[in-house]
Amino acid sequence: MSRPELTAPPEIFYNDEEAKKYTFNSRIMAIQEQMCERALELLSLPEDQTCLLLDVGCGSGLSGMVLEEHEHHWIGVDISSSMLKIATERVTGDLLLSDMGQGVPFKAGTFDGAVSISALQWICNIDKSSHSLNKRLNAFFTSLFACLARGARAVFQFYPQSEQQISIITAAATRCGFMGGVVVDYPNSKKAKKFFLVLMTSGMVKLPKALGDGDAHRHKNKKEDKLRKCSKTWIFKKKERRLMKGLEVKRDSKYTGRKRSNRKF
Incomplete structure (x- = not known):
């Protein structure tokens, strides 16, 4: 399957037709839910506490629905107006049409954490002559670092094109004050392998442990937990x-x- 980010800019690729196809695909819905659940786990939020989270590249609200099920408040930003139009009909979070490459426009210390599912790789595509990868990464990570509360984390599930791209993104986040790195779940599986960039705003905290083949049963347990909700x-x-x-x-x-x-x- 070809990468959509290589086809067209996100605001063009995700038109009304593509946004509906993406949102109502049962396979995509299940995968997005699993990845958002994992991102929340990596955030290490306080138990039994409602938090205010930022969803970067929120799309049509598939990840936002998971945040709401966990009783968190959230604000979503996305560059596709077609995706956000669907999201307004499905979720209760506040939504903002914005290009993350230009930074996230929020006050300092606003959020208790940030998540992003399947969106970070889009920022690496230079679609205009005025775009500069380093400037876009710096604008995004600098503004993200500022709007997170002290001690908060940001977790990005993304699909890197290469090891070089991972290094460029991680280096940019580090320059802007973040600590952390990439956690690779199921590294030996071509199908289940997932990359999570886990960023921390303070403290020398050890990276979370990646999932392996022995953790495959976790999805079933998550389903049972959801039913109890x-x-x-x-x-x-x-x-x-x-x-x-x-x-x-x-x-x-x-x-x-x-x-x-x-x-x-």
């Missing part, structure tokens, strides 16, 4: 968040959150 309390909290956003929600009834019977008819 669909409790009555979880549903009421989600509806409350949507109401605060001014979105329409279904009225409560005696059937809201009721466990379904296993009987077959």
